[in-house]
Amino acid sequence: MNYRSVAELNRGARRLSYDIPRGVDLVVGIPRSGLLAANLLCLNLDVPMTDVEGLCEGRILQTGHRYDGEASFDDVERVLVVDDSVDSGRQMRETKAQLAKENLDFDIEYAAVYVSSKGHQFVDYWVDVVDKPRVFEWNVMHHPMLQFSCVDIDGILCRDPTREENDDGPRYREFLQTVEPRVVPTETIGWLVTCRLEKYREETEAWLNEHGVEYENLVMMDHPSKEARQRAGNHAEYKANVYQNTNTKLFIESSPRQAEVICERSKQPVLCYESNELMKPGCVDRIHNKSTDYVTQFSEDPVAFSLKASKYVLSESYYRMSRTIQTHFGK
DSSP states (O other): EEEEEEHHHHHHHHHHHHHOOOOEEEEETTTTHHHHHHHHHHHHTOEEEEHHHHHHHHHOOOTTTTTTSSOSSSTTTTEEEEEEEESSHHHHHHHHHHHHTTTOEEEEEEEEEETTHHHHHHSSEEEEOOOOSEEEEGGGGGGGGGGGGOOOOOOTTTTTTTTTTTTSSOOOOOOOOHBBBBBOOOOOOEEEEEEEGGHHHHHHHHHHHHHTEEEEEEEEESSSSSHHHHHHHHHHHHHHHHHHHTTEEEESSSSSHHHHHHEEEEEEEEEETTTEEOOOOOHHHHHHHHHHHHHHHHHHHHHHOOOHHHHHHHHHHHHHHHHHHHHHHHO
């Protein structure tokens, strides 16, 4: 599973701005996700932006006071059409065909931040190859991948209950019935996997139906009470077991701690919604082992470990500064 966050998209847009030859007069975003990539790119290039229809109709989006150039088509000669990603190339081919019919008097080039191993043939510029299976932060809750995923409820579809609300009684039932949704996915979820107790299935199903959350399966913990669930203390293990037995491809979990355990136990990728991090089997183990090693080193000799850590930070800072100078001013 490959995953990219909005922060990584921003870094990719910055890299794309370095790779594109100077002289782009207008950035054009392909709706919808391409508008996000185009917005980040036009800010890095400091040029105006529009969408595909705007290019055909001769209109440019408002640039605000920080842009000092002319926000008009009078001086536009070179146009860059941008999408966030290109896989099969269908959308990019359709866009090219649409613009060809317009007979526009511009030099038009095409770019994407991410391409598949075959998608690069449809663009002139790209940053990274990201093959399937893949999901992006900006569309993960509206992606067909949800049909093959396990998704937590509290902390994702809605907020977690407060300590006062979580009384395993009337206040909790009120929470289940009245809490506002945070996100309503536009694709059907294969498996909703929650630590809510089975005795609250009626309220949970009613809330999901009320807010238009479509799903195929709802798995809930089968304990008689909140106290019994807490005594069992196996929230993450229970989720990992469901994950392993559903033949799904991704688990979207709200809690970083539970996400780590689910990933460790299931040996499958877990997207932590709170930390916006895709955890992969093996990576979690390596991080845990390295962290344990660091704790051991610190406990055995705190002074030596602190000096070693300081030298590492300084060396990394010097390396990054050197690379920056080389990039901008040459060797």
